[in-house]
Amino acid sequence: MRTARKGLCQKIGIAQKVLKSVAQLERCSEDGIAMPKCGNQEIRKAGISRHGHQRWKCQACKRTFGEKNHRLxxxxxxxxxxxxxxxxxxxxxxxxxxxxxxxxxxxxxxxxxxxQALKTPDPAAQQTVEIDEMWSYVGSKKVLSGCGGP
The missing domain is CATH 1.10.10 (Arc Repressor Mutant, subunit A)
Structure with a gap:
């Protein structure tokens, strides 16, 4: 008797979870929230970000996303x-x-x-060019660093 009751309670709990998930899926599709990458509307809540914004998980591709990028x-x-x-x-x-x-x-x-910066000047358009050792050093680097380069 006790095991039957326990089994029945487990089945009821599972059924309630399934109904809750279905209701949540219906709410998400009514709200028009869709996964940005795949466009699928079968999504579920996936917690809250560390900044307090709702996160979502796509059921098709299993990726998580937020409603909008709050860092922009x-x-x-x-x-x-x-x-x-x-x-x-x-x-x-x-x-x-x-x-x-x-x-x-x-x-x-x-x-x-x-x-735009540190472009090699067109020799035909220049009459006089003044360069120093820094220009030749910066120009010879493989990776241009700082605000003047990529």
Whole structure:
């Protein structure tokens, strides 16, 4: 009698979990949430991120994702930071003023000047070129570092 009751309780618990999962899948499909990579709408809640945002797990590809990327910084803030950098403000000062990481600022600067700085000048267009040992040293490096290179 006791084992039958225990078995019945386990079956009821499993049935309740299945019903809860089905209800959750229906809510997700009604909300229109879909996996960004595969577009599948069969998703389930997968906990909360360390920043308190809901995470989801796709049942088809088993990947997890959030509703939106909360790390994105709007383009106006990015443009303001680049303008301040072009005016001569240091990356750490921009970090304090604008409120973004100095690493983000330097990354934006690198992307902005990639392929523009340290280009080899066209010899036909130049009449006089003044270079020093630093230019030949930087030009001979395999990986250009700093804000002037990729």
């Amino acid at each position: 910084i709007d383009s106006q803030t990015r443009e303001k930071a680049l303008q301040l950098y072009a005016e001569g403000m240091s990356a750490r000062a921009i970090e304090r003023v604008v409120g973004v990481s100095h690493n983000s600022v330097l990354g934006w600067v690198r992307k902005e000047v990639q392929g």
